[in-house]
Each structure stands twice: as C-alpha cells, then as structure tokens.
Amino acid sequence: MPELPEVECARQVVDRALHRTIVGVDDTDEFVCRPHAPGDLQRALKGGQLVAAHRRGKSIWCDMVDAGGDPGPALGIHLGMGGRIVVTGPAGTASGGDPVPVSGKAIWNRFVLRFDDGGELRLFDKRRLGRVRLDPAIDALGPDAAEISRADFRTRVGRGTAPLKARLLDQATLAGVGNLLADETLWRARLAPTRRAGSLSVEELDELRRVLRAAIRRAILRGGVHTGDLIEHRRPGGHCPRCGAELVRATIGSRTTWWCPAEQQ
DNA sequence: ACCTATGTTGATAC
DNA sequence: GGTATCAACATAGG
Numbered sequence: 001m002p003e004l005p006e007v008e009c010a011r012q013v014v015d016r017a018l019h020r021t022i023v024g025v026d027d028t029d030e031f032v033c034r035p036h037a038p039g040d041l042q043r044a045l046k047g048g049q050l051v052a053a054h055r056r057g058k059s060i061w062c063d064m065v066d067a068g069g070d071p072g073p074a075l076g077i078h079l080g081m082g083g084r085i086v087v088t089g090p091a092g093t094a095s096g097g098d099p100v101p102v103s104g105k106a107i108w109n110r111f112v113l114r115f116d117d118g119g120e121l122r123l124f125d126k127r128r129l130g131r132v133r134l135d136p137a138i139d140a141l142g143p144d145a146a147e148i149s150r151a152d153f154r155t156r157v158g159r160g161t162a163p164l165k166a167r168l169l170d171q172a173t174l175a176g177v178g179n180l181l182a183d184e185t186l187w188r189a190r191l192a193p194t195r196r197a198g199s200l201s202v203e204e205l206d207e208l209r210r211v212l213r214a215a216i217r218r219a220i221l222r223g224g225v226h227t228g229d230l231i232e233h234r235r236p237g238g239h240c241p242r243c244g245a246e247l248v249r250a251t252i253g254s255r256t257t258w259w260c261p262a263e264q265q
Numbered sequence: 266a267c268c269t270a271t272g273t274t275g276a277t278a279c
Numbered sequence: 280g281g282t283a284t285c286a287a288c289a290t291a292g293g
Contacts, residue, residue: 003271031289058272081272082291128289129272162283170283171273180271225271254285256269 002079004145004176005219007058010085014053014060014077017087017113017121021049021067024114032110032123033132041075044134045113048072050121056144057175060085061136076136080129083110091118145176146216153209158200165193166253168212177212179255181219184228185212187240192264193252234258 027033027041047067064072111123111132156173168182186193189211219225238247240260247258
C-alpha cells in the first residue's frame with residue numbers, strides 16, 4: 001500500500017520505537033538488507049537507540065545514537081510495494097498503535113529490532129521488496145510532495161517531454177507520489193495522464209499542486225490512497241464517478257493507468 | 266499455468 | 280550530461 005500517506009503513518013509508528021535500547025537485530029534477509037551483509041546492520045545498531053524518525057516521500061530514516069550517546073549512522077527504511085512497520089510495546093503489554101492488525105508468518109518479518117524492554121520494531125513484508133539500509137541517499141529524492149513550494153513545483157514538474165503521469169511518479173522530481181495517488185490526483189485535476197509535462201500552463205501546474213496536496217491530506221485522514229474516489233473504479237468496466245463515462249486503461253510510465261477520457265484533457 | 270500488483274533501480278538508447 | 284523507457288527484482292493472490 002505504501003505511498004506518501006501510508007509511509008507517513010508508518011513513520012508515526014516508528015516514533016514509538018524511539019529512545020529504546022536495541023539489544024537484538026535480525027538482518028539476515030540479504031535481499032531486504034542489501035547491499036549490507038548479514039551482521040553489518042547488527043553491528044551498527046546493537047546497543048544504540050533510534051532518536052528521531054524522518055520521512056521524505058516514501059522513504060523513512062531514523063537518527064541513531066550509539067551506546068555512548070554519540071551519533072551513529074542513519075537507519076533507512078523503505079516499505080517497497082507492501083511493507084508495513086509494526087512496533088510492539090514492552091513485553092507483556094498490548095502491541096501498540098498499528099491501525100490495522102498485522103498477522104502472518106514470522107518469515108514475513110524481514111527485519112527486526114528487539115529492544116531491552118522486550119518490544120520489537122518489525123518490517124513486515126510478504127512481498128520482500130521493502131528495504132533497510134544504513135545512511136540512505138535521501139538527497140537523490142526530489143522535494144516531498146506534501147511540502148514542495150509552488151515555485152519548485154512549477155519548475156520541476158512542468159518541464160520535459162515525458163507524460164505528466166510519468167513526471168509525477170519520478171521520485172527525483174517529486175518524492176511520494178505512487179501509482180494510485182497519481183491516477184486519483186490527475187482525475188481530480190481533470191488532467192490527462194498522457195499530457196506532456198512541459199505543456200502545462202502555470203495555472204494548470206498551480207491547480208495540480210493544490211489538488212495533489214489536498215489528495216495527500218485526505219488520504220492521510222482516511223487511511224490511505226486506496227480510499228480515493230477514483231480508485232474503486234479502476235477496474236475493467238469501471239466508470240467515472242463524476243460523469244459516468246467509461247474509464248480507459250493504458251500503460252503510462254510503465255504503470256497501469258486509468259482515467260476519464262471525457263473529463264481529463 | 267498465467268496474469269497482475271500501491272516501488273525502485275540499473276541498463277540501455279536516444 | 281540529461282532524459283526517457285523498461286526489464287528485473289521476490290512473492291502473493293486472483
């Protein structure tokens with residue numbers, strides 16, 4: 001599920017793991033922890049504490065201190081296509097806070113921090129496309145989609161010959177927009193995903209930014225991008241919930257894309 | 266068996 | 280160098 005709204009919720013879950021001493025690390029999943037070797041993360045994290053959880057786009061990273069209280073490497077967490085963060089409280093207490101109960105095989109816990117109070121932070125990810133690494137390259141990401149200024153949005157999004165949807169999905173342009181949020185936002189803005197990004201007027205770009213920010217806020221409040229008004233209609237035979245026209249489907253930016261051919265221009 | 270999937274990335278070709 | 284495209288990644292579920 002993870003696009004920006006889901007990742008912000010996950011970051012808030014990570015907040016509950018702060019200031020707890022790490023006594024155990026399961027970093028044995030070589031795909032999720034790549035390019036680190038098993039044991040690398042354990043050595044870097046054991047005995048330390050997470051002290052802050054940040055997010056930019058779909059990436060989370062945590063500031064660390066070591067056992068002596070000195071700054072350590074940052075711990076980067078990416079949820080991939082379907083990862084979730086679970087943080088449990090001290091042993092014997094209810095597992096805290098996760099809005100949707102997560103249950104499944106232990107093998108789907110791809111990375112685990114165990115704290116001295118008996119609680120854990122887990123990256124639960126059936127699909128295994130999530131990722132954990134030290135000192136992730138956050139600078140490679142564009143500005144966060146929920147924070148980007150109007151001026152930056154105009155110059156970064158409103159250029160180039162790629163289809164508008166591909167531009168929105170480019171995390172180096174703008175961080176946080178995924179496939180569902182892109183379709184929902186373009187539908188709300190009445191813009192065709194096939195438009196060349198550089199062909200948008202300043203007015204269209206400002207409106208697109210306004211609609212995107214509203215869609216993000218709404219998704220955070222309602223529990224995820226899948227709650228968007230268009231999303232349930234993204235299926236064969238689906239119709240535009242505003243005008244009733246049959247939606248069309250195509251692959252744009254190498255992702256499945258649905259839109260209303262009558263309204264989105 | 267075959268297809269699709271809310272993401273990222275490295276290779277490739279302009 | 281910048282830009283754009285897409286297969287590959289690992290796995291589950293329809």
